[in-house]
Amino acid sequence: MSRQADVLTMPREKIEQVQLEGLRKTAVHCYEDIPFYHKSFDEAGFDPYSIKSLDDVRRAPFVTKQDLRDNYPYGLVGVDRKDVREVHMSSGTTGVATVAAYTEHDLKAWSECFERAFEFAGAGPEDVCQICYGYGLFTGGLGAHYGSLQSGATVIPISAGNTERQIRVLREMGSTVLECTPSYAMHIADTALAMGVDPAKEFHLKVGIHGAEAFSDNFRRELERKLNYKVLDIYGLTQTGGPGLAVECLEQNGLHIAEDHFLCEVIDPATGEVLPDGEWGELVVTTLDRQASPVVRYRTRDITRILPGECACGCTHRRIDRLQGRTDDMLIIRGVNVFPSQIENVMKTFDEVSSWYQIELTTKNYLDVATLKVEANPDFDIDSTGAIEELQRRIQAALKTALSVGIRVRLVEPMSIQRSEGKAKRIVDLRGENLK
Amino acid sequence: MIDQLTVFLENSEGRLAKLCRALADADINMKALTIADTTEYGVVRIICDDAERARDYLDQKGYRAMVTKVTAIEVPNRPGGLADLLGVLDDLDIPVEYGYCFSTAGDRAVDILKIRIASEASKAVFKLEESGFRVLTQKDL
Ligand SMILES: [Zn+2]
Numbered sequence: 001m002s003r004q005a006d007v008l009t010m011p012r013e014k015i016e017q018v019q020l021e022g023l024r025k026t027a028v029h030c031y032e033d034i035p036f037y038h039k040s041f042d043e044a045g046f047d048p049y050s051i052k053s054l055d056d057v058r059r060a061p062f063v064t065k066q067d068l069r070d071n072y073p074y075g076l077v078g079v080d081r082k083d084v085r086e087v088h089m090s091s092g093t094t095g096v097a098t099v100a101a102y103t104e105h106d107l108k109a110w111s112e113c114f115e116r117a118f119e120f121a122g123a124g125p126e127d128v129c130q131i132c133y134g135y136g137l138f139t140g141g142l143g144a145h146y147g148s149l150q151s152g153a154t155v156i157p158i159s160a161g162n163t164e165r166q167i168r169v170l171r172e173m174g175s176t177v178l179e180c181t182p183s184y185a186m187h188i189a190d191t192a193l194a195m196g197v198d199p200a201k202e203f204h205l206k207v208g209i210h211g212a213e214a215f216s217d218n219f220r221r222e223l224e225r226k227l228n229y230k231v232l233d234i235y236g237l238t239q240t241g242g243p244g245l246a247v248e249c250l251e252q253n254g255l256h257i258a259e260d261h262f263l264c265e266v267i268d269p270a271t272g273e274v275l276p277d278g279e280w281g282e283l284v285v286t287t288l289d290r291q292a293s294p295v296v297r298y299r300t301r302d303i304t305r306i307l308p309g310e311c312a313c314g315c316t317h318r319r320i321d322r323l324q325g326r327t328d329d330m331l332i333i334r335g336v337n338v339f340p341s342q343i344e345n346v347m348k349t350f351d352e353v354s355s356w357y358q359i360e361l362t363t364k365n366y367l368d369v370a371t372l373k374v375e376a377n378p379d380f381d382i383d384s385t386g387a388i389e390e391l392q393r394r395i396q397a398a399l400k401t402a403l404s405v406g407i408r409v410r411l412v413e414p415m416s417i418q419r420s421e422g423k424a425k426r427i428v429d430l431r432g433e434n435l436k
Numbered sequence: 437m438i439d440q441l442t443v444f445l446e447n448s449e450g451r452l453a454k455l456c457r458a459l460a461d462a463d464i465n466m467k468a469l470t471i472a473d474t475t476e477y478g479v480v481r482i483i484c485d486d487a488e489r490a491r492d493y494l495d496q497k498g499y500r501a502m503v504t505k506v507t508a509i510e511v512p513n514r515p516g517g518l519a520d521l522l523g524v525l526d527d528l529d530i531p532v533e534y535g536y537c538f539s540t541a542g543d544r545a546v547d548i549l550k551i552r553i554a555s556e557a558s559k560a561v562f563k564l565e566e567s568g569f570r571v572l573t574q575k576d577l
Contacts, residue, residue, distance in 0.1 A: 375500070376444065376500055378495070378500070378502070381502070382442055382444045382479060382500060382502060383440075383442040383479070383481070383502060383504040383550070384533065384552070385472070385533050385534055388444075388477065388479070389474075410476055410477075411444070411477060412446055412477075413444065413445065413446050413498065413499060413500060414498050414499070414500055415498030415499075416446060
């Protein structure tokens with residue numbers, strides 16, 4: 001850490017003071033300058049002038065992606081059009097876009113937030129970064145561009161696609177920083193290998209800054225092995241101003257939130273209650289100094305948790321854990337929130353079973369009974385006496401530790417898990433059908 | 437050592453019949469079959485001709501099947517025949533994982549034993565033959 005060291009190692013009290021000022025300023029800005037917030041705050045009985053502590057944010061109503069869509073295109077922009085320097089849009093699978101507008105000030109803040117990936121990686125003016133995120137309305141491309149320029153590095157804005165050219169540039173231009181989605185990084189590595197180029201030897205990479213998609217630890221290790229570099233995760237979404245909201249450091253144990261720019265809460269998606277640190281739930285974001293597109297309590301629908309404790313890297317900003325999927329997939333089993341991705345993560349640690357699985361939910365004596373059906377891999381020794389029970393027991397124990405709720409594990413025949421178009425039907429909820 | 441086909445089956449109605457039908461369709465002749473089951477699943481162990489082909493066929497049909505090496509030993513069909521056999525193994529301290537009877541035609545019976553570790557199994561075969569038991573090979577069946 002060098003260029004932003006003062007900010008990144010700020011004492012906690014100072015960070016919280018900056019956050020409180022930012023929260024007050026943002027809440028008042030939203031209330032006074034954006035009719036949508038004026039109305040929603042009034043309806044919720046939330047007075048933005050009454051904020052005394054960071055916890056007061058909990059009295060504010062949530063804002064959802066649907067609210068953002070409903071106010072397309074400029075409904076939630078809090079400044080004069082002439083002060084908006086840049087506009088990004090997320091396409092959204094449902095068609096209606098959400099808009100992120102930036103003033104000059106917002107663009108500078110965005111650059112600084114993204115630049116922290118360089119700070120953590122120890123990269124800067126001596127580096128050459130190859131940016132193969134797609135440029136355009138997708139915040140990934142220009143976010144990476146501005147952040148990389150901010151770091152003083154040399155930027156190659158090659159954008160996505162034409163993988164053979166990417167490989168040639170990686171070899172010939174001496175790129176040390178690779179910025180793209182993790183899946184594209186893997187595609188580059190595999191294409192190079194197929195061409196007879198060993199990227200671990202012939203590329204010059206130090207670090208990859210890979211965001212916009214969730215990826216597993218196994219995937220990370222495979223990338224690091226193939227490309228001989230360090231992979232750092234970066235998080236952000238269009239609705240909060242793009243990538244840079246949180247960035248991973250070299251400890252690779254959670255992403256540091258840019259806490260001087262964002263106030264993060266983790267809530268129970270079913271009840272809206274704020275959860276204590278360490279518990280998994282939905283990330284809710286309040287921007288602290290955005291002018292054009294501020295948000296107060298934006299529900300990201302992304303699942304994470306606040307990691308308690310300090311990070312060994314010395315950065316004082318708190319961390320969120322790597323993303324664990326979307327709230328849309330959440331199950332409630334005996335009152336405990338369970339995300340399929342948590343189950344997948346447990347299953348990944350068992351070589352004996354395939355990645356196909358199905359959770360069957362039934363009711364017995366008014367209680368939920370969850371059964372996880374898994375398939376043994378062909379090389380699992382079904383012939384050994386006790387091997388099947390032992391495997392079931394071990395998976396059950398691992399699930400109990402990870403999820404804090406008991407799930408029965410049952411080995412099933414390979415074809416008994418329904419697959420539709422190559423994808424397994426993950427959840428079969430029979431609760432309510434067999435109520436006694 | 438002979439080949440044994442092991443198949444994992446869910447314990448639902450008609451599964452075993454379906455498995456037998458599948459093997460018949462593949463023109464596999466079964467010589468012995470034994471089931472170890474719980475309330476939820478069963479492990480079916482089958483001695484048949486061409487266990488590898490049977491396994492490949494079942495794989496395609498969506499079964500979880502494997503081929504395991506087991507030891508087939510001929511014992512006299514009289515009281516104490518199996519006890520003598522197990523006594524030999526016990527003296528050698530070789531643990532037997534499971535065993536079942538194959539056939540009892542005439543004055544000879546065939547017992548199948550699974551000895552988990554390959555080196556132990558060959559030691560057992562050697563000792564059993566020394567003690568006068570006949571250890572069968574695939575072509576004896
Ligand atoms: Zn750190």
